[in-house]
Amino acid sequence: MTPVVDSDAAPSRRRPALLAVLCALALLAGCSAGDADVPDPADPATATTAVRDAAAASAAAGGATITTASSGPARGRSASTTGTGAVDFRDGTATLSLQISGIGGVNAVNLGRMVYAALPPKAVGNISRGRRWVSVNLDRVDVGLFGDTVVQLGAGATGNPADLPALLAGLRADTALVGPETLDGTPTTHYRGTVDLAAVGRDTPALAPLVERFRAELSTTLLPVEVWVDGTGRLHRVDEVLRPADAAGGGARATATLSDPGPRPAATAPAAVGVRDLLTDLEQRAG
Numbered sequence: 001m002t003p004v005v006d007s008d009a010a011p012s013r014r015r016p017a018l019l020a021v022l023c024a025l026a027l028l029a030g031c032s033a034g035d036a037d038v039p040d041p042a043d044p045a046t047a048t049t050a051v052r053d054a055a056a057a058s059a060a061a062g063g064a065t066i067t068t069a070s071s072g073p074a075r076g077r078s079a080s081t082t083g084t085g086a087v088d089f090r091d092g093t094a095t096l097s098l099q100i101s102g103i104g105g106v107n108a109v110n111l112g113r114m115v116y117a118a119l120p121p122k123a124v125g126n127i128s129r130g131r132r133w134v135s136v137n138l139d140r141v142d143v144g145l146f147g148d149t150v151v152q153l154g155a156g157a158t159g160n161p162a163d164l165p166a167l168l169a170g171l172r173a174d175t176a177l178v179g180p181e182t183l184d185g186t187p188t189t190h191y192r193g194t195v196d197l198a199a200v201g202r203d204t205p206a207l208a209p210l211v212e213r214f215r216a217e218l219s220t221t222l223l224p225v226e227v228w229v230d231g232t233g234r235l236h237r238v239d240e241v242l243r244p245a246d247a248a249g250g251g252a253r254a255t256a257t258l259s260d261p262g263p264r265p266a267a268t269a270p271a272a273v274g275v276r277d278l279l280t281d282l283e284q285r286a287g
Helices: 009-037 044-060 121-127 146-153 161-168 197-203 205-218 278-286
Strands: 063-074 077-088 093-100 104-111 114-118 133-137 176-183 186-196 222-230 235-243 252-259 275-277
Touching: 044 161, 044 176, 044 186, 044 222, 044 235, 063 093, 063 146, 063 235, 077 146, 077 161, 093 161, 133 278, 146 205, 146 235, 146 252, 161 197, 161 205, 161 222, 161 235, 176 222, 186 197, 186 235, 197 205
Parallel strands: 133 275
Antiparallel strands: 063 077, 063 252, 077 093, 093 104, 104 114, 114 133, 176 186, 186 222, 222 235, 235 252
């Protein structure tokens, strides 16, 4: 006896399977569309934006506690500087307690392009002719001494850590994502890139003289940097390659580590009567 086949039965059994396939395809299509909208963190343009945004976020916080370190050749010998203090991004100022090799403890006040330094007693007679404070206009430092001065100040390429946001705004759009790293217990994301100092000078005219000094001393306006961004999207550490490792006389680096973001009191200059203009004094001695 030939069995009777219900013509609607087979399609009805296939219908759940077909619906499952269609749902799966719809989900895949939805995921693909969503993924297309998510920036690839490894893309150089995305990495560059992440660092620039972190610099802007740090500036927007107003300031931070800062730890600095630098090393490299200065006046024909190896020099190093470490420091701690505070940076005020709003007013472009910083106060640092430094330990400079060959000099000792120095309290530095950075006000834009001016640096005031309170010297230890042993250095007062040799450097400042009896006055406790000396001042240095960073834009007047002679070519050939600029790199030495930057290394000894321990405050990065511009000589003032308050310039970090402006410096990183000049990051070229070829930044590389290195990956996640934990620094001193802080989870961070590590990036590697290059700052175009010529672009920094155009966007921040006050820093334009810096470009000329780099061009004259190193025949370049490119500054390699390593940047670590913390989980809040702010700068945690910036490492600047002031001189390449294979440069004549040796390489030079400066590192700034930021913590406790928030407004800081603006620094003030010492009383003028107790300050000797170091560069003017050196010019008078030479001339």
